[in-house]
Amino acid sequence: MAFKTPADLQYAKTHEWIRIEGDEATIGISDYAQDALGDVVYVELPDVGTTFETGDAFGAIESVKAASEVYMPVAGEVVATNDAVVNSPELLNSEPYDGAWLIKIKVAEGVGALMSAEAYEKFVDEIKH
Amino acid sequence: MSTSATLKRTPLFDQHVALGARMVEFGGWEMPVQYSGIVDEHNAVRGAAGLFDISHMGEFEVKGPDALAFLQHVCTQDIAAIGEGMANYSLLCRPDGGIVDDIFVYNLPDGYLVVVNASNIDKDFAWMLDNLHGFNVELTNISDHASMLALQGPAAEGILAQAAGPELAALPFHGVATGMLLGDIPGIVARTGYTGEDGFELFIDDDNAARLWDGLLALGRAAGLKPAGLGARDSLRFEACLPLYGHEIADDINPYEAKLGWAVKLDKGSDFVGRATLAQIKQQGVARKLAGFELTERGIARGGYELRDAAGARIGEVSTGMPAPSLGKNLGLGLVPAALATEGSELSVVVRDRPVRARVVKTPFYKPRYKK
Numbered sequence: 001m002a003f004k005t006p007a008d009l010q011y012a013k014t015h016e017w018i019r020i021e022g023d024e025a026t027i028g029i030s031d032y033a034q035d036a037l038g039d040v041v042y043v044e045l046p047d048v049g050t051t052f053e054t055g056d057a058f059g060a061i062e063s064v065k066a067a068s069e070v071y072m073p074v075a076g077e078v079v080a081t082n083d084a085v086v087n088s089p090e091l092l093n094s095e096p097y098d099g100a101w102l103i104k105i106k107v108a109e110g111v112g113a114l115m116s117a118e119a120y121e122k123f124v125d126e127i128k129h
Numbered sequence: 130m131s132t133s134a135t136l137k138r139t140p141l142f143d144q145h146v147a148l149g150a151r152m153v154e155f156g157g158w159e160m161p162v163q164y165s166g167i168v169d170e171h172n173a174v175r176g177a178a179g180l181f182d183i184s185h186m187g188e189f190e191v192k193g194p195d196a197l198a199f200l201q202h203v204c205t206q207d208i209a210a211i212g213e214g215m216a217n218y219s220l221l222c223r224p225d226g227g228i229v230d231d232i233f234v235y236n237l238p239d240g241y242l243v244v245v246n247a248s249n250i251d252k253d254f255a256w257m258l259d260n261l262h263g264f265n266v267e268l269t270n271i272s273d274h275a276s277m278l279a280l281q282g283p284a285a286e287g288i289l290a291q292a293a294g295p296e297l298a299a300l301p302f303h304g305v306a307t308g309m310l311l312g313d314i315p316g317i318v319a320r321t322g323y324t325g326e327d328g329f330e331l332f333i334d335d336d337n338a339a340r341l342w343d344g345l346l347a348l349g350r351a352a353g354l355k356p357a358g359l360g361a362r363d364s365l366r367f368e369a370c371l372p373l374y375g376h377e378i379a380d381d382i383n384p385y386e387a388k389l390g391w392a393v394k395l396d397k398g399s400d401f402v403g404r405a406t407l408a409q410i411k412q413q414g415v416a417r418k419l420a421g422f423e424l425t426e427r428g429i430a431r432g433g434y435e436l437r438d439a440a441g442a443r444i445g446e447v448s449t450g451m452p453a454p455s456l457g458k459n460l461g462l463g464l465v466p467a468a469l470a471t472e473g474s475e476l477s478v479v480v481r482d483r484p485v486r487a488r489v490v491k492t493p494f495y496k497p498r499y500k501k
Contacts, residue, residue: 038151038163038166038167038360039166039167039168039169041168041429041452042429042452042459044427044428044481057481060481062429062452063167064167064168064171064360064364064451064452064454065162065163065167065360065363065364065451066431067429067431069481
């Protein structure tokens with residue numbers, strides 16, 4: 001199955017996507033990640049104002065079968081969370097890149113090791129085989 | 130995970146892949162965890178029917194003049210009360226009362242068939258061999274060439290009637306019989322299951338598994354039959370509070386703690402392994418007991434999460450927990466101090482370092498809809 005990987009986003013090895021605009025960024029999970037999780041039934045997000053380092057777990061996404069944490073692709077302070085996805089977790093399955101963003105952050109420092117859409121597609125291909 | 134080379138596959142592996150299943154490791158087997166999605170498959174079983182490949186389960190034949198006496202010796206259940214053509218749930222217990230496994234015993238014209246958990250096949254077989262001394266019994270592990278399908282849900286009876294005729298579809302609850310499936314596949318049909326719904330379990334030889342699987346799916350499609358994986362099997366059995374080995378029951382958990390005292394027949398008229406200890410435990414009462422609870426704050430309990438009492442002290446851990454698809458609640462099971470295993474007790478479940486409040490509720494969460 002081919003997964004969507006919009007070219008204007010960057011990706012982390014833990015399957016989050018990030019859109020960086022100036023010193024702000026929006027974070028969600030990839031199409032591959034939502035498919036691997038299955039039907040999402042529960043989303044837990046941090047409080048606005050919380051700060052995280054790169055790689056910190058900032059929330060959790062749960063299906064009937066399992067709980068998975070989501071990690072910060074870059075360090076920063078949470079400035080907004082998406083209530084729509086908390087109230088309707090299934091949005092993560094239907095529109096992982098649009099309506100189902102998870103948090104917006106103020107980026108703390110220089111951005112580390114992120115992948116382009118092309119690099120992320122190769123990465124996903126490798127873990128599938 | 131690239132361990133698939135060492136995992137066992139059932140004869141239906143190609144069918145699962147062709148149906149788009151996601152394959153996972155379970156008890157040393159590469160099994161389908163889901164096809165269309167756990168919730169969709171769960172709902173199909175509650176509302177229509179689901180077909181499960183459970184060929185990973187173990188099957189032992191117990192035959193010979195002392196077959197009954199031997200099973201009475203290793204089982205807690207009264208096997209003599211299982212008439213020919215009937216089946217029942219039982220436990221194998223250790224001398225200290227701990228549960229070796231939970232099993233199903235089927236009484237067939239030519240002997241008994243015992244179904245054991247996939248992860249316990251070797252342990253159970255060795256256990257039976259160890260206890261075989263003095264009995265004239267032919268004990269055979271046929272797991273390697275026996276396949277098993279479960280056809281479960283309110284539409285299962287109608288689909289089985291098409292596949293095997295009205296006689297087998299009219300088996301009583303826990304009835305078992307041999308017969309022909311799809312006209313020419315010899316098999317054993319039993320009205321048993323692990324979902325809390327009416328349904329059947331079908332035993333056939335490995336060589337016929339693919340043809341029966343494909344044939345049943347085609348026959349049942351109009352009635353809403355869907356292939357269902359281990360994910361739905363777990364959520365269905367969890368709602369009905371049917372125990373899963375390694376979670377609600379284990380070598381160091383006794384039947385009274387697991388609320389399975391009904392499967393221990395101390396007065397069945399013959400001694401059995403564990404009887405003396407179990408009689409003592411029953412008389413003294415247990416210090417901890419399985420409880421079902423509902424989370425009353427936002428959060429989902431998962432197996433292994435810590436349980437605390439209202440004062441914040443650690444009291445145990447969750448054995449199974451998940452959002453229950455048919456009930457719309459976040460529920461869990463776990464062993465807790467007996468005094469707290471009563472309806473209305475307040476507990477908390479530690480979810481990612483945060484205590485989330487929960488309340489003990491009645492079990493089973495979902496009342497089974499067996500056809501009795």
